[in-house]
Amino acid sequence: MRLLSILLLLLFASATYAQSLTGIWRGKRTQGTQGCFPEYGLELHIYYSNEQLIMGNAYSYVSKEQYTKTLFTGRYNPQTKRLVLIESSVLSYNVPPQCIPCIKTYQLNLVGNGAEEVLSGEWSGHEMGNRNACVPGKIDLHREKVPVFPVTVPQSDSLAQLQQKFDLRQREKEVVQSLKLDTSHIRIDLYDNAEIDDDTVSVFLNGALLLYKKRLTDRPLTLNITAMPNTEYELMMYAENLGRIPPNTSLMIVTAGRRKYEIRISSSDTKTAVVRFRYDL
Structure with missing residues (x-):
């Protein structure tokens, strides 16, 4: 497709x-x-x-x-x-x-x-x-304002196939921050936090794989997301390794309209960091 x-x-x-x-x-x-x-x-x-x-x-x-x-x-x-x-x-x-x-x-x-x-x-x-x-x-x-059927995150066939190898239940979720937003336009930039040490992540949105085994650097990995109104979103950072300096750490910058949020994230081989957000009409 x-x-x-x-x-x-x-x-x-x-x-x-x-x-x-x-x-x-x-x-x-x-x-x-x-x-x-x-x-x-x-x-x-x-x-x-x-x-x-x-x-x-x-x-x-x-x-x-x-x-x-x-x-x-x-x-x-x-x-x-x-x-x-x-x-x-x-x-x-x-x-x-x-x-x-x-x-x-x-x-x-x-x-x-x-x-x-x-x-x-x-x-x-x-x-x-x-x-x-x-x-x-x-x-x-x-x-x-509220759907009868669940809102799904669109995903390419190749990412859907890659996702089959993941068992997300094996790791504990830790909610780092929950955001209430006033716009549907959301930009997410991901950087390595502090020293660049080869941290690698996969990123999921509401369980759908969007980024696969991407290395974090001082240049952002960027996702532009259009959020459906009155829908809960869960962005999950899955550590593919612990880098040279454990744990796997990253800086997430969320830009939503005129507001900007800086969130420091830490994930490991037993724990997955989660940021939740919601846009309400």
């Missing part, structure tokens, strides 16, 4: 555009006669948006147990307030045997401002695994 890898680079490389569409959108998706159900719940997690690109996950569901989770990309025209979202793949699903998940295209309009924002329009698509057309329908969504 080369496309996903490229999009992930865009996601973590830049977060400079106002995230007017970023967040949770939830409501209903209808389907005409001969569809599997006349009405579904639909929840969009838009975790990245700028003038060129929108990225996120969509959950179509009749219950929390019966759902389809997809990956989508799209574009938004701020002049016309129209957006097009195109699902590229089904990530997971649990549906009745007689139902086939649809790969959908959304044609939506943004109406209103602030707390009264609504996305409405139509959808069409084809069945997963073939080109048979799905019975189309309509969509009506409202911006929400």
Whole structure:
């Protein structure tokens, strides 16, 4: 999935555009006669948006147990307030045997401002695994503060494969600091602390591997993250070695809007340091 890898680079490389569409959108998706159900719940997690690109996950569901989770990309025209979202793949699903998940295209309009924002329009698509057309329908969504389904951290296929070798349960977690932030744009810079002694780390966000066996120096390892609102995040520093001078130590600088936090971190082969943060609307 080369496309996903490229999009992930865009996601973590830049977060400079106002995230007017970023967040949770939830409501209903209808389907005409001969569809599997006349009405579904639909929840969009838009975790990245700028003038060129929108990225996120969509959950179509009749219950929390019966759902389809997809990956989508799209574009938004701020002049016309129209957006097009195109699902590229089904990530997971649990549906009745007689139902086939649809790969959908959304044609939506943004109406209103602030707390009264609504996305409405139509959808069409084809069945997963073939080109048979799905019975189309309509969509009506409202911006929400709290998701029904868990927010996932996007991850490339190569990092997902590397993550399989980790057993994070073997090490105790130590929460170093918890941050309450007032912006969704978060920059994290990681340096070796004090003397550079070949400390090497892997970094996880909500259990997803984002950096693998990276050496800490006086030049930062940088992550730009767009935080979903009202969601708990846990950034974990996993020591790959203890360096020449144990333990594995690092300096984390978190920049969130006009605020900057300097956090000194120590990890070992038995303990993993954790920084928690949350952006509340």
